Amino acid sequence: MNCDEFVELVTAYLDGALEPAVEQRFAEHLTECDGCDRYLEQIRTTVAALGQLPExxxxxxxxDRLLAAFRDWPAG
Known part of the structure; x- marks a missing residue:
């Protein structure tokens, strides 16, 4: 697994939605790549911080503006 694949799978990983073989590759990459280790920790920190915001x-x-801005994010 390369770093681009890793980044694409972070959300699924955090949600526990990866298939076992993919999760194994994810975990292996995580042990080998300090940059992705830091990235995952940053995402965890962000999710935790956002979870503290009042609804x-x-x-x-x-x-509505935020949703519109990010609706086509992958296509942009």
Whole structure:
């Protein structure tokens, strides 16, 4: 597994949604790559921090703009 593949699979990994063979390759890459180890920790930290935000903290128009901006993110 290379770093690009790793980054694409981080969310599925954190959700426990990887197939066993893919998860094994993911874990092997993680032990070999300091950069991806740091990346995974940054994502975990971000998820934890965002999980602390109150649900009603974002105005509806701001939420709509963010959703519109990221809706086509992979295509961009």
């Amino acid at each position: 009603q903290g974002l105005a509806a128009d701001a939420r």
